[in-house]
Amino acid sequence: xxLFAAAAAPLLPEWIVSLTTIAFANALVVxxxxxxxxxxxxxxxxxxxxxxxxxxxxxxxxxxxxxxxxALIVIGGVxxxxxxxxxxxxxxxxxxxxxxxxxxxxxxxxxGVLVKTESLGSSDGFSVTTPTxxxxxxxREALGLSLYWLTLGVDAIAAVLVGAYxxxxxxxxxxxxxxxxxxxxxxxxxxxxxxxxxxxxxxxxGGLGGALAAMAIxxxxxxxxxxxxxxxxxxxxxxAGAGSVAAAFVGSxxxxxxxxxxxxxxxxxxxxxxxxxxxxxxxxxxxxxxxLVSRLKRRGEVQRP
Amino acid sequence: MSxxxxxxxxxxxxxxxxxAHDITVSVPAEQxxxxxxxxxxxxxxxxxxxxxxxxxxxxxIWFEDQEITGKPSRxxxxxxxxxxxxxxQIFPSLTVFDNVCVAAAIARRSGGMxxxxxxxxxxxDATAEAEATIELFQIGRYRDTPANxxxxxxxxxxxxxxxxxxxxxxxxxxxxxxxxxxxxxxxLMNVVMSALKTRKITVLFVEHDMEIVARFAxxxxxxxxxxxxxxxTPTDTLDxxxxxxLISGVRLKPAAGSGGHA
Amino acid sequence: MLITFAILTDGLVYAAxxxxxxxxxxxxxxxxxxxxxxxxxxxxxxxxxxATAVGIYSNADWPAAAGFLFMLVLAMAxxxxxxxxxxxxxxxxxxGKDEVVIVLxxxxxxxxxxxVIVLIWxxxxxxxxxxxxxxxxxxxxxxxxxxxxxxxxxIAAGLAGLAYWSLKFTRYGRLLTTVIFDRETAAAxxxxxxxxxxxxxxxxxxxxxxxxxxMAPKIAVTLGIGVEVxxxxxxxxxxxxxxxxxxxxxxxxxxxxxxAAAVHLVPQIxxxxxYGVMALVLVARPxxxxxxxxxxxx
Numbered sequence: 001x002x003l004f005a006a007a008a009a010p011l012l013p014e015w016i017v018s019l020t021t022i023a024f025a026n027a028l029v030v031x032x033x034x035x036x037x038x039x040x041x042x043x044x045x046x047x048x049x050x051x052x053x054x055x056x057x058x059x060x061x062x063x064x065x066x067x068x069x070x071a072l073i074v075i076g077g078v079x080x081x082x083x084x085x086x087x088x089x090x091x092x093x094x095x096x097x098x099x100x101x102x103x104x105x106x107x108x109x110x111x112g113v114l115v116k117t118e119s120l121g122s123s124d125g126f127s128v129t130t131p132t133x134x135x136x137x138x139x140r141e142a143l144g145l146s147l148y149w150l151t152l153g154v155d156a157i158a159a160v161l162v163g164a165y166x167x168x169x170x171x172x173x174x175x176x177x178x179x180x181x182x183x184x185x186x187x188x189x190x191x192x193x194x195x196x197x198x199x200x201x202x203x204x205x206g207g208l209g210g211a212l213a214a215m216a217i218x219x220x221x222x223x224x225x226x227x228x229x230x231x232x233x234x235x236x237x238x239x240a241g242a243g244s245v246a247a248a249f250v251g252s253x254x255x256x257x258x259x260x261x262x263x264x265x266x267x268x269x270x271x272x273x274x275x276x277x278x279x280x281x282x283x284x285x286x287x288x289x290x291x292l293v294s295r296l297k298r299r300g301e302v303q304r305p
Numbered sequence: 306m307s308x309x310x311x312x313x314x315x316x317x318x319x320x321x322x323x324x325a326h327d328i329t330v331s332v333p334a335e336q337x338x339x340x341x342x343x344x345x346x347x348x349x350x351x352x353x354x355x356x357x358x359x360x361x362x363x364x365x366i367w368f369e370d371q372e373i374t375g376k377p378s379r380x381x382x383x384x385x386x387x388x389x390x391x392x393x394q395i396f397p398s399l400t401v402f403d404n405v406c407v408a409a410a411i412a413r414r415s416g417g418m419x420x421x422x423x424x425x426x427x428x429x430d431a432t433a434e435a436e437a438t439i440e441l442f443q444i445g446r447y448r449d450t451p452a453n454x455x456x457x458x459x460x461x462x463x464x465x466x467x468x469x470x471x472x473x474x475x476x477x478x479x480x481x482x483x484x485x486x487x488x489x490x491x492x493l494m495n496v497v498m499s500a501l502k503t504r505k506i507t508v509l510f511v512e513h514d515m516e517i518v519a520r521f522a523x524x525x526x527x528x529x530x531x532x533x534x535x536x537x538t539p540t541d542t543l544d545x546x547x548x549x550x551l552i553s554g555v556r557l558k559p560a561a562g563s564g565g566h567a
Numbered sequence: 568m569l570i571t572f573a574i575l576t577d578g579l580v581y582a583a584x585x586x587x588x589x590x591x592x593x594x595x596x597x598x599x600x601x602x603x604x605x606x607x608x609x610x611x612x613x614x615x616x617x618a619t620a621v622g623i624y625s626n627a628d629w630p631a632a633a634g635f636l637f638m639l640v641l642a643m644a645x646x647x648x649x650x651x652x653x654x655x656x657x658x659x660x661x662x663g664k665d666e667v668v669i670v671l672x673x674x675x676x677x678x679x680x681x682x683v684i685v686l687i688w689x690x691x692x693x694x695x696x697x698x699x700x701x702x703x704x705x706x707x708x709x710x711x712x713x714x715x716x717x718x719x720x721x722i723a724a725g726l727a728g729l730a731y732w733s734l735k736f737t738r739y740g741r742l743l744t745t746v747i748f749d750r751e752t753a754a755a756x757x758x759x760x761x762x763x764x765x766x767x768x769x770x771x772x773x774x775x776x777x778x779x780x781x782m783a784p785k786i787a788v789t790l791g792i793g794v795e796v797x798x799x800x801x802x803x804x805x806x807x808x809x810x811x812x813x814x815x816x817x818x819x820x821x822x823x824x825x826x827a828a829a830v831h832l833v834p835q836i837x838x839x840x841x842y843g844v845m846a847l848v849l850v851a852r853p854x855x856x857x858x859x860x861x862x863x864x865x
Binding site for chain 3: 042090093094096097098100101102104105106108109110111112113115116117227228231234235238268269270271272274275276278279282283286
């Protein structure tokens with residue numbers, strides 16, 4: 001799928017490339033949410049890491065003149081990951097609605113700090129310097145394509161790594177922990193450590209997503225940490241379902257497409273459209289779009305004698 | 306190694322409540338010990354101290370000549386002591402095979418978080434062990450059944466199987482036949498005990514059904530009021546007037562040549 | 568000295584506003600275990616409804632007190648209708664499901680209702696300051712206090728008292744307490760849990776709308792007020808403990824006074840002090856100040 005998407009890019013109009021870049025950047029955050037969703041946890045604060053990744057990129061470019069995209073996203077991801085390691089000590093002790101609430105509170109703290117801090121641009125935020133790619137400094141369409149391919153590259157690597165993680169003991173423990181955490185402890189596993197690791201993975205993915213998004217959008221502002229941003233990531237996770245890695249990317253694309261369509265066609269009612277789509281998905285496709293795909297696949301198999 | 310499990314002057318108090326006191330027991334390897342006593346007599350406290358979920362207030366516990374008193378439960382599991390549960394603790398959303406495979410993979414991972422992330426859960430080792438254990442407990446026909454649809458007896462066997470995939474040397478069974486109908490109790494215990502004997506596991510099992518205890522235990526520990534009041538063969542303990550008065554009630558069958566159930 | 572007094576009065580007024588807004592949310596969570604994001608919509612609808620009411624009675628030249636009462640009654644009526652429609656129509660469909668799924672349903676509903684507001688009232692802002700102006704001010708030393716704010720505090724205190732009294736001494740209140748404590752057992756005793764749920768949700772909705780109406784004269788009634796209020800209400804309820812009325816009261820006071828202190832002393836931390844307090848409380852007491860931990864059932 002990734003190869004196809006990569007190859008198709010130069011043929012598509014610029015606005016589609018740009019839209020898809022942002023969708024695929026956001027998909028990384030959603031992938032992180034899928035990791036947590038599998039173990040039964042929902043974070044209403046992934047915007048924290050998204051925002052950290054984004055601001056790290058913007059600030060480094062502005063303050064140190066570092067514009068290399070590869071370096072910037074790595075630093076963004078690592079910064080978010082470090083914050084996740086620290087927060088994880090606390091967060092890993094919570095479950096269900098309390099996990100969701102604490103993660104929300106932490107992201108809103110960042111929002112509050114950013115909005116009131118002049119040197120960080122307060123509520124207007126600030127723009128992101130044009131990135132370079134190991135010395136190569138493209139403009140316009142070439143820039144768009146470069147960012148697009150970079151995002152696809154990061155997505156592909158993330159997909160492979162997260163897929164391998166899901167097949168490992170730590171990843172496969174998601175369902176058992178959700179089912180019966182106590183038994184897992186009695187088998188000799190520290191459930192809190194496993195959850196801590198998942199928080200860190202989701203944090204790194206969130207930071208990478210934010211870093212890429214910052215470069216794609218060209219601007220960062222405190223809204224990236226606001227609860228509605230976290231809410232939209234959760235929204236996509238529901239839309240996609242937690243069934244597979246691919247679901248995160250497909251779901252993110254569908255969401256961006258629906259959102260753009262709604263904003264264009266009925267600008268006054270795009271929230272209503274989004275809300276209705278979410279509602280319908282929850283009511284009729286509780287396992288998300290991913291489950292629709294597997295249902296179709298299964299039906300295909302049954303047909304064959 | 307003198308005894309696989311040795312416990313000396315063990316005591317556990319919660320404030321002014323003495324849950325267990327003056328327990329001194331030595332269990333040789335591969336023995337099957339039945340633990341009887343009324344609820345609140347101290348059996349569960351005793352078990353929990355061995356598995357590391359309760360820290361004794363006095364006394365010591367040795368496993369394979371190594372002191373394990375007060376060690377955290379995760380470490381004790383790694384050292385080779387495992388337990389099963391009165392209410393079967395399984396993973397309802399997984400199949401029987403996946404239940405056992407996950408347990409086997411956990412037991413086989415190399416240490417720590419890094420080990421958990423790099424070891425695949427369906428490694429050849431883990432899957433082979435899972436298949437073997439499923440065969441051992443004779444639940445092969447349920448291999449691909451989701452665990453939440455299993456009949457009670459199979460749930461119990463699965464629960465015990467999961468405790469055994471790590472090849473523990475000591476297994477603590479908490480009321481293995483509770484919730485099982487009378488017709489099925491003996492069959493269940495036959496399967497369990499032969500499986501455990503095959504793996505040469507030392508067993509301590511808590512039971513309220515005296516027939517089961519008489520039939521399957523090599524030795525009986527009778528708990529009353531927080532301490533062991535009788536320790537000997539099933540015949541000796543279950544026929545002792547004191548045990549009959551305080552715990553088991555009078556046995557109707559003659560002492561010699563008993564076995565089977567009414 | 569003056570600053571301290573200012574902090575206390577500001578804090579008290581802000582706390583009153585937070586309490587009124589949070590009490591509906593905590594009630595719904597305590598009884599139904601639902602974290603109701605739509606609460607923000609009830610608040611917004613109440614505020615817009617109040618603006619409309621103020622428009623009506625200003626033009627018709629009613630006396631201020633009657634107008635104020637009309638505004639509140641209209642808002643509560645809106646809350647009543649909305650609560651009924653949502654509970655019967657939508658929530659019924661998702662009752663058995665996962666807690667988090669229900670939260671997302673209320674979030675989706677909130678998004679839809681945000682645009683319904685635009686459909687009904689349009690994108691412009693409304694002003695509803697008349698009640699505040701007609702109430703006038705009083706002066707205590709160098710401090711000028713709005714009479715309206717005093718009324719706000721009085722109503723909040725009255726509400727707290729009413730809630731306490733009805734929970735302890737009325738039949739509905741005792742039923743509610745039972746259901747909050749253990750839903751299954753309550754049903755086993757023959758309590759009509761479904762009815763209690765409906766009634767609770769509707770009351771929660773009315774309280775949310777009431778909060779919006781009372782705040783309308785103090786703010787610009789515009790798009791997005793629901794969004795802000797939700798997180799604030801959550802913070803208060805999380806601090807106090809879900810389902811605890813005393814908790815909502817204490818939580819509101821803590822947040823109100825902390826925020827007032829921040830505004831007067833260290834304005835930069837105004838926004839984040841609320842969530843900082845929330846995070847601190849959750850660290851020490853994950854279930855909030857007034858709710859004890861539930862033991863896990865094996």
